[in-house]
Amino acid sequence: MKNIVILISGRGSNMEAIVRACAAEKWPARVAAVLSNRPDASGLQFASRHGIATGVVDHKQFSGRESFDAAMRDAIDAYQPDLIVLAGFMRILTPGFVEHYAGRMLNIHPSLLPSFPGLHTHKQALEAGVKLHGATVHFVTPELDHGPIVLQAALDVLPGDTPESLADRLLDSEHVIYPRAVRWFVEDRLHVQDGVVQVVQPAEPQWFMAISPQAAGKQP
Missing domain, CATH: 3.40.50.170 (Formyl transferase, N-terminal domain)
Structure with missing residues (x-):
């Protein structure tokens, strides 16, 4: 336990x-x-x-x-x-x-690292014009927001999005990936080699894609 x-x-x-x-x-x-x-x-x-x-x-x-x-x-x-x-x-x-x-501290950052470390990530993403934004669960290292990546979630950036709307939509995805990453850790399923994290016994996807209703309606 x-x-x-x-x-x-x-x-x-x-x-x-x-x-x-x-x-x-x-x-x-x-x-x-x-x-x-x-x-x-x-x-x-x-x-x-x-x-x-x-x-x-x-x-x-x-x-x-x-x-x-x-x-x-x-x-x-x-x-x-x-x-x-x-x-x-x-x-x-x-x-x-x-x-x-070291090796036993996790953080979640509201961007698809290594893009947009630090503060005001949603504003940074909108100003950069990215079409996908997201969140990253990573191991914490002394370099801010640069630890080995465990799991990421992505969502599409919609016309008219603001930093506030992006943050609100992203939160549901954070609530999916953070518990999942923590569960992998406590089950001893995270293997880190040369700064790259893999999930073992068995392998699982280390990404999660949240499709907005607007985008879903446009799928062929």
């Missing part, structure tokens, strides 16, 4: 999707704790209602990233985690923190 610790900064809708999938699919794992850097993160209430331990390490109480990360690491390690899941955790992590959890 593997222990999962999820970090959030707000509602944590991806956290909710993972908690529900873990219970419904009876993973060989449990969500041991949900921790936040914000005491007002509403996702903490969801976790508590589901009997999951919660905690807050308020980043405003620390003088710098290193001291905050040290306190957060201590809070995480109290639950003996096998996997750390970043679910809307809005903090840039120090290299030492990342190295401490």
Whole structure:
């Protein structure tokens, strides 16, 4: 039975999707704790209602990233985690923190990496004129948004899309791929070699395509 610790900064809708999938699919794992850097993160209430331990390490109480990360690491390690899941955790992590959890920390980024790392990904995608946009689950490495890719979801960009509409439509796909990637990890099915992730025993597609109703109606 593997222990999962999820970090959030707000509602944590991806956290909710993972908690529900873990219970419904009876993973060989449990969500041991949900921790936040914000005491007002509403996702903490969801976790508590589901009997999951919660905690807050308020980043405003620390003088710098290193001291905050040290306190957060201590809070995480109290639950003996096998996997750390970043679910809307809005903090840039120090290299030492990342190295401490090397190979056992996942993140979801709202773009088809390596395109559009960093912030404002939906705005970047629209300005670039891409026809497909998406989300990526990846292992976390010291280089921001550049870790080995586990799973991606793509959706078509529609005329009139805004950063807000893209974000809203993409969220459903995130709720599909993030629990799937976490399940693969806890089932020991992720194999990383030379920075490339493969799913084994058995192999499964590492992509998910969400077709909008508008595009579906145009298919031959």
